[in-house]
Amino acid sequence: MDINFTKEDIAFRDEVRDWLNNGGYPKHVKEKTDKGITISKQDQIDFHKALAEKGWMGYNWPVEHGGTGWSATQLYIFNKEFGLAGCPPLLAFGVSMVAPVIWTFGNDEQKAKYLPDILNFNTWWCQGYSEPGSGSDLASLKTKAVLENDHYIVNGSKTWTTLAQHADWIFCLVRTDSSGIKQEGISFLLIDMNTPGIEVKPIITIDGEHEVNSVFFTDVKVPVKNLIGEEGKGWTYAKFLLAHERFGIASVGASMRQLNKLKKIVSELDNPELDKKICELEVSLSALEITELRLLSALENGGHPGAESSILKIKGTEMQQNISQLYVEAAGEYAIMYPGPHGYSSNDKPAGPDYAANSLSAFLNLRKTSIYGGSNEIQKNIISKFVLGV
Amino acid sequence: MNLNYSEEQVMLREQIQKFCESEYDFYTREKIVKSSDDFDSNVWKLFAEQGWLSMAFSEENGGLGFGAVELAVLFEEFGKALVIEPYLATVVLSGTLLDKSNYSKKSDLIEKICSGDMHISLAYAEANKNYDYLNSDTTLDNNILNGTKTLVLNGGNSDKVIVTCIKDKKLTLVIIDSNTKGVSINSFKTIDDQSCAEISFENVEIDNDAIIACDLEAIELINESINLATLCVSAEAVGCMESCYLKTVEYTKGREQFGQPISNFQVLQHRMVDMFVESELAKSLLFKAMLEVDSNSEDKYKHVSALKSQIGRSGKLSAQDAVQLHGGMGVSEEMMIGHYLKKMVSIDALFGNSDYHLKKFAS
Numbered sequence: 001m002d003i004n005f006t007k008e009d010i011a012f013r014d015e016v017r018d019w020l021n022n023g024g025y026p027k028h029v030k031e032k033t034d035k036g037i038t039i040s041k042q043d044q045i046d047f048h049k050a051l052a053e054k055g056w057m058g059y060n061w062p063v064e065h066g067g068t069g070w071s072a073t074q075l076y077i078f079n080k081e082f083g084l085a086g087c088p089p090l091l092a093f094g095v096s097m098v099a100p101v102i103w104t105f106g107n108d109e110q111k112a113k114y115l116p117d118i119l120n121f122n123t124w125w126c127q128g129y130s131e132p133g134s135g136s137d138l139a140s141l142k143t144k145a146v147l148e149n150d151h152y153i154v155n156g157s158k159t160w161t162t163l164a165q166h167a168d169w170i171f172c173l174v175r176t177d178s179s180g181i182k183q184e185g186i187s188f189l190l191i192d193m194n195t196p197g198i199e200v201k202p203i204i205t206i207d208g209e210h211e212v213n214s215v216f217f218t219d220v221k222v223p224v225k226n227l228i229g230e231e232g233k234g235w236t237y238a239k240f241l242l243a244h245e246r247f248g249i250a251s252v253g254a255s256m257r258q259l260n261k262l263k264k265i266v267s268e269l270d271n272p273e274l275d276k277k278i279c280e281l282e283v284s285l286s287a288l289e290i291t292e293l294r295l296l297s298a299l300e301n302g303g304h305p306g307a308e309s310s311i312l313k314i315k316g317t318e319m320q321q322n323i324s325q326l327y328v329e330a331a332g333e334y335a336i337m338y339p340g341p342h343g344y345s346s347n348d349k350p351a352g353p354d355y356a357a358n359s360l361s362a363f364l365n366l367r368k369t370s371i372y373g374g375s376n377e378i379q380k381n382i383i384s385k386f387v388l389g390v
Numbered sequence: 391m392n393l394n395y396s397e398e399q400v401m402l403r404e405q406i407q408k409f410c411e412s413e414y415d416f417y418t419r420e421k422i423v424k425s426s427d428d429f430d431s432n433v434w435k436l437f438a439e440q441g442w443l444s445m446a447f448s449e450e451n452g453g454l455g456f457g458a459v460e461l462a463v464l465f466e467e468f469g470k471a472l473v474i475e476p477y478l479a480t481v482v483l484s485g486t487l488l489d490k491s492n493y494s495k496k497s498d499l500i501e502k503i504c505s506g507d508m509h510i511s512l513a514y515a516e517a518n519k520n521y522d523y524l525n526s527d528t529t530l531d532n533n534i535l536n537g538t539k540t541l542v543l544n545g546g547n548s549d550k551v552i553v554t555c556i557k558d559k560k561l562t563l564v565i566i567d568s569n570t571k572g573v574s575i576n577s578f579k580t581i582d583d584q585s586c587a588e589i590s591f592e593n594v595e596i597d598n599d600a601i602i603a604c605d606l607e608a609i610e611l612i613n614e615s616i617n618l619a620t621l622c623v624s625a626e627a628v629g630c631m632e633s634c635y636l637k638t639v640e641y642t643k644g645r646e647q648f649g650q651p652i653s654n655f656q657v658l659q660h661r662m663v664d665m666f667v668e669s670e671l672a673k674s675l676l677f678k679a680m681l682e683v684d685s686n687s688e689d690k691y692k693h694v695s696a697l698k699s700q701i702g703r704s705g706k707l708s709a710q711d712a713v714q715l716h717g718g719m720g721v722s723e724e725m726m727i728g729h730y731l732k733k734m735v736s737i738d739a740l741f742g743n744s745d746y747h748l749k750k751f752a753s
Binding site: 130133134135136137140159160203204205206208212271273274328329331332333334335336337338339340348350351352360363364367368370371372375376377380 | 515520521538576579580581582647649652657713717720721728731732738745749
């Protein structure tokens, strides 16, 4: 047993670090994220384009499709270093959600049409999964696609669609058959967001942000060639996709960065209760990190860690939430002040610590993490069913 | 022993509930929040007409002479409806302080508070004082006031401000008009849709008769006022906790996934039972604290601290669970449930958080 990374892995880590620290990570984006300011659509594009230029956009892609072909360990290191550097989370919808579905189940024409644009971040994707009546029970979805000649006519609505207001494309689970069991009538469609009949309505969250949306489809005409794989097999593709979504779900790097910043803040407060809580979180974070490494090691040695990765989702999101909670506690009385997600403008900033407004923003925003991507309750069901076998 | 509310207290609760249901539903509240004003002055007028603005004051000063129990009832109901009007700032923090003081001009001020014609804020906090409200860098020398106060609740809307300051090394309370020369007020929104201000005083001239109290008297007035306010926000939290579990039970009964209401799932049932139990326990500590304050016992500070410490933790947890069980709807601004979480964060932060009050309780 050896808990250390190999020389090659360490060289790789240094290469990632070098890129992040020496101009790769766009400066104007870094300045905003370091201050906790919400970044714009253009900032997101600049950040992802920089990554594409470096040849790292396909970080979890095989070489044959233009990806890096990195090992699971390299992928882990890459993700952790990006988190430690405070980068915004990479937008997963194109590169690590729809792309693997396209290269695995799509035809050659689809691969040629969509993959290069994803790899160069020329297209912004969003995910059309959840519906008002279908959250945890995703397979009950009702958005309907009816085949008429060479088009599907799509009617229905999707909800909690992250950044749909910026998206060029949406990959959708739609119902093409209601006759059999609910999982069997689902198909996987790619829909151009500019198609007539699509309406995006913002959902404002409790942190005041516009991050998620409702997307309504009224008689939206989608060419048959936008169907991925076979009609009725969408659920299989969706499950395949969810396995890819696990990448980086523990957010260990990002949590380490947040916890280190918090330690500095709290070290000046003379607050033993808070000191103790931080120590407890440090221990938990270490446990989370090593758990992720153990799963990684199993994967590198030919294993198939399956449902165990739900531990990472549960504990990773709890960790993020708990750290944000301590930031709020560190803000003390100033936790009552909240300027909204964009902070105070420089000329009217009140007294109180600089981190107070961002702390609240993060605390409120991170409530979603234990709800999305399969709520933590669903993750526990997965563990009890597939790991404990009960 | 009798731990039941009196008939009058039950009637008061029903009266407030009726008002909140008919005049202050969440939709109405949202309209007020999104308006350019920090609160609705018509609602404030209604409070005056109902007698709620007078209930906390002694009869000799024109009030109804109600005690801490009635105030707690009011705040519990305000908590359920997430009322944003500045009752805490004007009536509890400032009004009851004046009521208990020996300030010569207090009856006129209290009369105006009762009629809804005056707002007064208490400027008790300063930056980096860590909840030590008796410690102030604001000075009163030769009737000249200098200093900066922070987190002054409703400070941007008040006609007058009561300021804690140091005169001859002793804590002193002065009251001044907000529009006095040298007073500058910068108002901010709070996380729970209320407002607070940073107020600075630059060579502000104070009249001799502006001094409310000095030294031990001032200390006692501040301690009592903050303690009563702490009790009130804790009662507000208890109201929020009750709403959190009730609304969550209602939501999970109506929300169907996997072909059945999600309330059928035992794991969610137990979470809601925990929320209910925590709500009941908080209510018990509220009973103890409000009765101790009502009887003006020696232990009144201690028991308010016990309550505040408990609701700081369990209130936030309950609201977090409520959000979680509402799923995506829980983090959506258009649902009421997420706003309870913001309220609980705000309440924990005010007047000393959970850790602070646990320490205070122990000492």
